[in-house]
Amino acid sequence: MTLNSMIETDFPEEFVEEMGKSQNVLPKRIDANPKNVEKGLAKLVLTLIELIRKLLEKQAMRRVEAGSLSDEQIENVGETLMKLESKMEELKQIFGLKDEELNLNLGPLGDLM
Amino acid sequence: MKLYTYGIIDSSSQINKPIYGLEGAGVYNIPYCDIGAVVSEFTEPRQSKTESSVLAHEEVIERLMEHFTVLPVRFHTIFNGRDGVISMMQSYYKDFRNNIDRLRNKVEFGIKVIWPSGKIKEHIINTCDKKVSIPDDSSNKRFIREKFEKYRIDEEFEKKANKYINVMDIFFSKYAAEKKLKKLKTENLLLDAVYLVEKDKQNDFRQAFEHIKSGRPDFKYLFSGPWPSYNFVILSKKNDLLKDSEQKDLFNKVIQLQDLVGADKI
Numbered sequence: 404m405t406l407n408s409m410i411e412t413d414f415p416e417e418f419v420e421e422m423g424k425s426q427n428v429l430p431k432r433i434d435a436n437p438k439n440v441e442k443g444l445a446k447l448v449l450t451l452i453e454l455i456r457k458l459l460e461k462q463a464m465r466r467v468e469a470g471s472l473s474d475e476q477i478e479n480v481g482e483t484l485m486k487l488e489s490k491m492e493e494l495k496q497i498f499g500l501k502d503e504e505l506n507l508n509l510g511p512l513g514d515l516m
Numbered sequence: 517m518k519l520y521t522y523g524i525i526d527s528s529s530q531i532n533k534p535i536y537g538l539e540g541a542g543v544y545n546i547p548y549c550d551i552g553a554v555v556s557e558f559t560e561p562r563q564s565k566t567e568s569s570v571l572a573h574e575e576v577i578e579r580l581m582e583h584f585t586v587l588p589v590r591f592h593t594i595f596n597g598r599d600g601v602i603s604m605m606q607s608y609y610k611d612f613r614n615n616i617d618r619l620r621n622k623v624e625f626g627i628k629v630i631w632p633s634g635k636i637k638e639h640i641i642n643t644c645d646k647k648v649s650i651p652d653d654s655s656n657k658r659f660i661r662e663k664f665e666k667y668r669i670d671e672e673f674e675k676k677a678n679k680y681i682n683v684m685d686i687f688f689s690k691y692a693a694e695k696k697l698k699k700l701k702t703e704n705l706l707l708d709a710v711y712l713v714e715k716d717k718q719n720d721f722r723q724a725f726e727h728i729k730s731g732r733p734d735f736k737y738l739f740s741g742p743w744p745s746y747n748f749v750i751l752s753k754k755n756d757l758l759k760d761s762e763q764k765d766l767f768n769k770v771i772q773l774q775d776l777v778g779a780d781k782i
Contacts, residue, residue, distance in 0.1 A: 412738035417704075418628055425701035425708075464667040467650065467660060474651065481656030484663065 445498040449491070450505045454515060456487050519546075519601055520558035521593045522576045523744070525584040526616045528552050537576045538569050546598060548605035551612055554580060555601060558594060565592055577744050585620045587612060588744045611751050619749070621715050622693055623742035627725065630736040631680065631706040633673075640672045674700070681707050684728050691721040696747055706735070710747045718742060 412418055463480045466472050472480065495501070507515040520538055528547030531554070535543040541556035554576070573591050580586045595601045605612070650661040677700050684707065689695060692711040701708050713721045722739075729737050 409743070410738065410740040412628075412736070414630070414736045414738070417630055417736060418738045421630060421702050421705040422628075422708075425705060460663065461667070463660070464664055467664050468668070474657075477650060477660055478654060478656050481654070481658075481660040485656060485659045 442498055442500075445494075446500055446504060447507075449494055449498070449500060450507055450515065452494075453491060453505045456484075456491060459487070460484055517597050518558045518560065519555040519595045519597060521589045521595060521601065522554045522556070522573060523580055523589050524587040524605075524612050524616070525552050525554055525580055526550075526620070527584055531580075531583075533579075535576055535579045538572050543576055546601050546605075548602060549609060551605070551609070551616065553589075553601050553605055555595075560594070581623075581742075581744050585616050586744045587615050587619070587749050588746050608751065615745075615749050615751075619712070619745045622712050622745060622748075623715055623718065624745045624747060625711050625713055625718075625721060625739070625741035626743065627684075627688065627707065627709045627711065627740075628705065628738040629680075629684070629707040630704050631677075632734060633703040633706075636676060637669060637673060640669050640676070644668060644672055677706055680732075685709075687724040687728055688721065691717040691724060694748055712745060712748045713742075715742075 463484065522537060528550050531545055537543045537556040538558060543554055543556045545552040545554050570591060577586055577588050595604065651657055681699055688711055692713050694712040696710050698708040700706060725739050
């Protein structure tokens with residue numbers, strides 16, 4: 404049996420593209436060396452901050468959905484989340500990081516985000 | 517002498533039929549107790565990780581599958597001589613034995629499904645009625661409103677993904693002994709799954725796939741297999757199987773880090 408006969412699809416290019424996308428963003432290991440160690444650490448720290456930011460945002464959305472926030476609270480939460488997002492953008496630019504790079508592969512547990 | 521390793525088999529006897537592996541080298545079995553490691557001699561060429569070497573590796577495993585229960589070893593696993601192989605077998609014998617017993621007469625199938633994520637999202641936007649009234653009198657509130665719109669679309673998108681995956685999984689699980697499912701690896705890649713199926717249920721499993729495929733012809737499907745159980749080998753001991761090149765690589769990185777932080781030891 405050849406590999407071709409073991410893989411059946413009418414859309415090989417599309418599957419190659421999607422699999423490529425899913426693998427490119429998550430390196431199996433962090434390539435730490437003197438030249439990129441600063442960026443590597445920034446990536447790790449920003450990933451964790453991004454995780455917390457997303458959790459905060461999700462929690463806020465749940466409260467909006469439940470209708471449990473007053474007008475004033477919505478105003479405050481909006482300001483906080485907007486500032487957090489803009490600060491994250493600034494930091495990502497400083498360290499040359501893209502959105503899709505802010506993730507961690509947790510092995511059998513899957514991806515952090 | 518370097519030995520390129522293809523897989524662990526449930527036999528300590530020599531392989532009767534000639535099989536040729538990487539660089540056309542003859543493949544043979546190194547026995548340990550009642551199992552064996554299938555290897556060939558290897559001189560590392562400049563370009564060793566090529567498409568043809570991947571195919572050669574896979575072909576050897578497929579040939580072995582015809583006669584044995586095989587635990588496939590990761591591509592490009594190389595040991596320093598027979599002693600290196602025996603020492604690895606000694607360390608992992610119990611794990612190998614357990615896996616061989618668990619995976620006997622079973623094969624792996626892969627299923628990937630792409631769904632029209634753009635259309636699905638569009639449909640959600642047009643039909644979702646979970647409106648929340650957030651006043652529009654400041655930029656902060658507008659920000660929350662936009663975020664909330666996105667949030668409810670994402671939530672609905674994920675719910676739909678779960679619904680489709682559950683339906684498919686019900687059909688496949690009827691014929692599977694074990695499974696590993698990954699949902700939405702990308703927005704388009706709805707499902708990336710591997711199922712472990714008993715050999716005598718292969719046809720039923722394939723029929724279940726055809727049934728699913730005909731039920732949603734607007735989705736795109738990839739069906740692969742039968743493969744050896746690449747994704748179902750479970751090792752209780754991990755991480756001490758570093759290859760020579762990985763050991764050197766790791767050592768160099770530690771030295772570089774020590775230089776960087778001025779530490780004597782890490």
